[in-house]
Amino acid sequence: MEPMPQLSWEVGTAYDLFISLDVLHTPDRFALRGNWAAGVRSRLPVEQREFLQEVIKFHHVWPMPWLIALPAPKDSNTILERLAEIPAARRLPEIAGFYMDDSFKTLLYGVAAQGAWSDTEQRQLTDLYTEKHRKEGMSKKKVSEEEVQATLNAWANTEQFGLKYLDALKSYYEVFFHEEEERILPALTQSVARAQELAGSLVLADLLTELSQGLRFDYEDVQEVKEVVMIPSFWTTPLSYFGPIGQGNEKWAFLYGGRPNDMSLVPGEVVPELLYNTLKALADPTRLRILKHLSDGPLTPAELARRLRLRPPTVIHHLDALRLARLVHVTLSQQGRRYAARQEAIEATCGLLHQFVSGEQPD
Numbered sequence: 188m189e190p191m192p193q194l195s196w197e198v199g200t201a202y203d204l205f206i207s208l209d210v211l212h213t214p215d216r217f218a219l220r221g222n223w224a225a226g227v228r229s230r231l232p233v234e235q236r237e238f239l240q241e242v243i244k245f246h247h248v249w250p251m252p253w254l255i256a257l258p259a260p261k262d263s264n265t266i267l268e269r270l271a272e273i274p275a276a277r278r279l280p281e282i283a284g285f286y287m288d289d290s291f292k293t294l295l296y297g298v299a300a301q302g303a304w305s306d307t308e309q310r311q312l313t314d315l316y317t318e319k320h321r322k323e324g325m326s327k328k329k330v331s332e333e334e335v336q337a338t339l340n341a342w343a344n345t346e347q348f349g350l351k352y353l354d355a356l357k358s359y360y361e362v363f364f365h366e367e368e369e370r371i372l373p374a375l376t377q378s379v380a381r382a383q384e385l386a387g388s389l390v391l392a393d394l395l396t397e398l399s400q401g402l403r404f405d406y407e408d409v410q411e412v413k414e415v416v417m418i419p420s421f422w423t424t425p426l427s428y429f430g431p432i433g434q435g436n437e438k439w440a441f442l443y444g445g446r447p448n449d450m451s452l453v454p455g456e457v458v459p460e461l462l463y464n465t466l467k468a469l470a471d472p473t474r475l476r477i478l479k480h481l482s483d484g485p486l487t488p489a490e491l492a493r494r495l496r497l498r499p500p501t502v503i504h505h506l507d508a509l510r511l512a513r514l515v516h517v518t519l520s521q522q523g524r525r526y527a528a529r530q531e532a533i534e535a536t537c538g539l540l541h542q543f544v545s546g547e548q549p550d
Contacts, residue, residue, distance in 0.1 A: 191391055193414040196379050199261025200368045202442070203375075204356070205250055207364065207422045210452075212243040217426070218464050218511045223453055230362040235355040242352070245337035252285030252432050255416055255440060263360055263368055270356070275349030279341060285432075290315055295342045304339040312339060370454060371421040371446075378419040378445030391415070398443040399427040400513045401529050405520035411436040419445025422452065425513050448539065461513070462543055465536045468512035473497070474505050481515060481528040488524065 210217045214224040228236055242248055254261060257269060273281050280299065284292060294311055298304045309332075316330040341348045386394055391412075396403050398417075414437065424444025432438050446452065451460035468474055473495070480486060480494055488506060492499045506526055509515045514536075516527040541547070 191386070192412045194386055195414065195416050196383065197255070197261065197416060197418045198372075198375050198379050199254065199259070199266075199418070200372055200375065201254060201261045201263045201266035202251065202418055202420055203371060203422045204263040204266070204360065204364055204368075205254075206420050207367070208239060208359065209243060210422050212240060217423075217452075218460075218508075219452060227363055231355075231358055235351075235358040238351050238355045239359065241337065242355075245334050245341075248279070248282055248352070249286065250282040251418075251428075251440060251442065253282045255418075255432060256285070263364060267353070267357060267360060270353055273349075275353070276346035278349035278352060279345045295338075298339055298342040299345045301343075303343050308339060309335055367454075374421055374447055374450060375419045375445050377447070379417070382417060382419070382443075395427075395429060395441060395443075396516070398441070399429075400425040400444060401510065401516045401532070402427055402429075403516060403518040404429055405518055409439075412439050413437040414439070416440045418442045421446045424452075425511065448535075459539065459543060462536070462539045465512040465514065465532075466540070468508050468514060469536075471505070471508075473501075474509055477502070477505055477509065478514065478528050478533075481526055482530070485516075485518065485525040485527040488526070491526070 210219060211224045211227055214221045228240075231239070254266065257266070270278060276299075280296065283295075287295070294308060294315065298308055312335050313330055313332075316335070320330070382394075382398055385397055389397065391409075392404065416432070416438070418440060420442055423442060424446035427444065428440065428442040430439060432440050448461045449459050451458075453460070469478075476495060477491060480491060486494075488499055488502050491497075491506075492502045495502065506515065509526075510517060513532045514529055516529050518525040518527075
């Protein structure tokens with residue numbers, strides 16, 4: 188039995204403050220109703236709403252490493268106060284600098300220092316994004332000129348960006364998230380307690396699979412991990428993140444779904460979200476065929492496409508729906524992704540359906 192790395196546990200609603208913005212701006216990716224997400228966004232004043240839309244679309248300001256480095260407590264109000272303590276011109280570099288490699292830092296910090304950019308910086312940043320996508324196995328993903336220019340504009344005007352960023356986050360917290368924070372905190376606390384109990388009997392690989400509800404990580408780098416920061420998220424369920432923090436491979440973060448199966452992302456929803464998404468996924472004949480093939484053994488999207496005589500993008504679309512419904516295991520490795528049927532989830536769906544229609548309370 189391999190030794191378990193040191194695990195540290197976080198309960199911080201501020202993680203969901205930032206994650207929820209990503210979900211609300213890309214609802215299809217999380218199987219969230221687009222009209223409800225648009226309704227939440229519409230509560231924001233126009234200027235803040237448009238700014239956050241641009242942040243999510245172009246700037247990829249994901250402050251998880253910054254949040255991890257801060258001391259507790261990590262509720263939203265405390266974190267907004269911490270952000271306000273940083274001079275406006277330093278907010279973007281402070282947050283983004285945690286996950287940028289040296290090549291990006293050299294270029295963008297230089298743009299920030301001179302307060303302007305040229306065609307040369309635009310070509311350099313385009314090349315850096317292209318190389319980054321290649322290393323991440325996304326060589327077909329093309330970075331747009333609009334995205335590159337928006338990024339350069341933000342870094343050439345870091346003080347303006349910092350002021351607008353904090354103002355928009357405060358507005359979002361006031362009009363929506365402060366009430367959401369109260370709703371999700373008990374679920375996050377319970378999720379950590381359950382995860383800690385599982386950690387007492389499972390090796391790391393099995394613990395990650397259980398908490399992510401279907402992800403298996405087959406990376407050589409995982410062997411070097413000495414510490415993992417375990418972070419539950421209500422809004423990201425069931426999607427997860429597992430990767431290094433900062434330089435080297437000794438300390439990683441694992442962000443996993445912390446929303447109970449009988450709770451929905453949309454407050455007040457009568458039908459459990461998991462039940463609805465699962466039944467919706469199973470109602471498609473192509474997805475049923477995919478599950479039948481995956482029940483015989485793991486397959487890549489390309490192998491499935493050949494068996495089904497479908498285009499790979501079509502198969503990937505169906506696999507994404509099955510993953511959101513937690514009906515498949517996904518093994519991630521340097522060689523790509525392999526999928527297998529998650530039999531326990533199929534059986535659990537029957538139980539959840541019976542529980543709902545009969546009015547039984549969950550154990």
